[in-house]
Amino acid sequence: MPLEPFAESKALTFGVELELQLVSLSDFDLTAASPDLLHLLSRKPFPGNVTPEIAESMIEINSSVHSNHLPLLGELLEIRDILVAAGDQLNIGLSGGGTHPFQHWSEQKIFEKPRFQELSSLYGYLAKQFTVFGQHVHIGCASGDDAMYLLHSLNRYIPHFIALSASSPFVQGHDSLFASARLNSVFAFPMSGRAPFTLSWDDFANVYFAKMEATGIIKSMKDFYWDIRPKPEYGTIELRVCDTPLTVERAAALAGYLQALCRDLLERREVPPVEDDYLVYNFNRFQACRFGLDGAITHPKTYETMSLREDILTSLRKMERHGEALGSLGALRHLSAAAQGASDATYLRNQYEEQGSAEGMVNAAISRFRGGR
Numbered sequence: 001m002p003l004e005p006f007a008e009s010k011a012l013t014f015g016v017e018l019e020l021q022l023v024s025l026s027d028f029d030l031t032a033a034s035p036d037l038l039h040l041l042s043r044k045p046f047p048g049n050v051t052p053e054i055a056e057s058m059i060e061i062n063s064s065v066h067s068n069h070l071p072l073l074g075e076l077l078e079i080r081d082i083l084v085a086a087g088d089q090l091n092i093g094l095s096g097g098g099t100h101p102f103q104h105w106s107e108q109k110i111f112e113k114p115r116f117q118e119l120s121s122l123y124g125y126l127a128k129q130f131t132v133f134g135q136h137v138h139i140g141c142a143s144g145d146d147a148m149y150l151l152h153s154l155n156r157y158i159p160h161f162i163a164l165s166a167s168s169p170f171v172q173g174h175d176s177l178f179a180s181a182r183l184n185s186v187f188a189f190p191m192s193g194r195a196p197f198t199l200s201w202d203d204f205a206n207v208y209f210a211k212m213e214a215t216g217i218i219k220s221m222k223d224f225y226w227d228i229r230p231k232p233e234y235g236t237i238e239l240r241v242c243d244t245p246l247t248v249e250r251a252a253a254l255a256g257y258l259q260a261l262c263r264d265l266l267e268r269r270e271v272p273p274v275e276d277d278y279l280v281y282n283f284n285r286f287q288a289c290r291f292g293l294d295g296a297i298t299h300p301k302t303y304e305t306m307s308l309r310e311d312i313l314t315s316l317r318k319m320e321r322h323g324e325a326l327g328s329l330g331a332l333r334h335l336s337a338a339a340q341g342a343s344d345a346t347y348l349r350n351q352y353e354e355q356g357s358a359e360g361m362v363n364a365a366i367s368r369f370r371g372g373r
Contacts, residue, residue: 006144009235013140032056069256069328076248093366098168098182098243144201152273159288165242167344179292256331260322
């Protein structure tokens with residue numbers, strides 16, 4: 001079945017998806033509460049959308065489509081408050097973070113949905129190990145060719161989003177020494193990594209996708225777990241490398257930064273992307289996952305080695321004129337402060353030391369997600 005045409009979408013509109021942890025307030029472990037929570041939420045109006053995820057100990061929230069940072073932030077805050085109130089009724093906590101620090105994959109329950117059951121059957125234990133939590137950001141594109149251009153032009157900035165969102169330092173009860181250990185779980189899947197290099201939507205849809213479909217390995221774009229993938233049914237590209245931040249404020253700011261970057265790239269002042277840009281891609285991605293803001297990356301064009309933190313701060317300053325035009329200066333300033341300070345991963349490590357236990361760290365993450373509630 002041919003890939004559907006690239007849908008019409010207003011350029012630079014955006015929306016986010018957040019996968020959230022459902023935590024028992026008795027022992028602070030993950031709890032299979034999504035069926036009860038979704039049933040409770042279905043009884044009242046809900047901004048955006050809330051859906052199950054592969055494990056019953058997680059949910060996904062989807063924002064509406066927005067053009068500006070502040071309306072997106074306002075909606076995410078409203079969704080957050082509704083979720084927190086519903087969680088209070090069920091005695092469960094909701095939390096960001098890319099991994100739960102001490103849950104055991106073998107104890108997770110796969111949600112009763114045909115696609116999730118199929119994935120569990122295909123991938124075995126990897127499906128339960130996929131109980132990790134990410135933020136996805138969609139950016140509207142005027143055409144399929146623009147989508148492929150942006151997808152590959154953004155390869156240079158992937159480490160920025162990994163480091164700015166990193167919030168998964170602990171795995172299965174141990175400090176992983178990674179800022180973002182979550183992505184290691186994603187990399188285990190055969191269709192992960194990066195998209196094949198083509199700047200033409202026609203080549204992607206009618207050559208690459210057609211060949212992959214003919215192999216029988218994939219049936220739709222959902223079968224690709226790439227760091228960035230096109231979503232033709234929405235007319236977007238979807239950034240998938242971010243851990244779920246500990247606050248919705250950080251989540252909205254990341255979306256605002258991506259929107260500004262895309263506006264800058266669409267001016268086509270930078271040297272166009274080429275296949276060789278990916279020579280340093282895996283190394284740079286590893287540096288961001290392992291060391292977060294303290295990583296060192298290699299520029300794909302010049303091969304210059306640079307501080308990831310300083311590269312982020314330089315880019316954020318460069319994006320200010322776009323932030324003014326898009327109404328997202330607040331988002332850029334939020335991330336600038338974050339890049340100069342401590343990441344969510346560092347916050348979690350500090351809470352582990354201060355609270356004296358992993359349970360105390362989870363409780364701190366729950367409180368941080370609640371904000372002032």
